[in-house]
Amino acid sequence: DAGVTQSPTHLIKTRGQHVTLRCSPISGHKSVSWYQQVLGQGPQFIFQYYEKEERGRGNFPDRFSARQFPNYSSELNVNALLLGDSALYLCASSSGSAYGYTFGSGTRLTVV
């Protein structure tokens, strides 16, 4: 079975631009979460979606938004990019049964 897939793997954007990151969960997993990880820190919770509904949001500005589609894939959108948005963005999926999340390989976003 395919794991959690994320695209693109790397991305370079300019300040002020918009970016869309994509995630396909493991087949059968209905819960998808997004995390931001900057160098030297643990992953910071951004969003969680379950059954296409937002179930949680971390302390991130409204420039960050996400959605989950009927096939349970998900997008993370970030508007008006700042240099501080440069990070590894991780998507993780779960079967929703409290057996942990499986992470994708992440998207490395660099804002210049």
Added chain:
Amino acid sequence: QKEVEQNSGPLSVPEGAIASLNCTYSDRGSQSFFWYRQYSGKSPELIMFIYSNGDKEDGRFTAQLNKASQYVSLLIRDSQPSDSATYLCAPETGNFNKFYFGSGTKLNVKP
């Protein structure tokens, strides 16, 4: 934001020794606790989880949980150089499996 505290390290242990990694958390409502390993430049991978107070063993790994003290730990026996990584503690909180991660403890196992 839920608080999860870990010693950032680095924790250095010789090959074959026991590595002890500790974590405290603030949310008394947390019921499930997960340990992830993250190699440099890679994404986190699940090592093990624990729900009940006490110890849970899985191969060379033992997770220990004390909900009264809001403390969870991970012991790695017979540490190997391949265990060198950052170990992340993640209590699950609320419904729908929201995880908040600590900043991680960097472990170096010296040959």
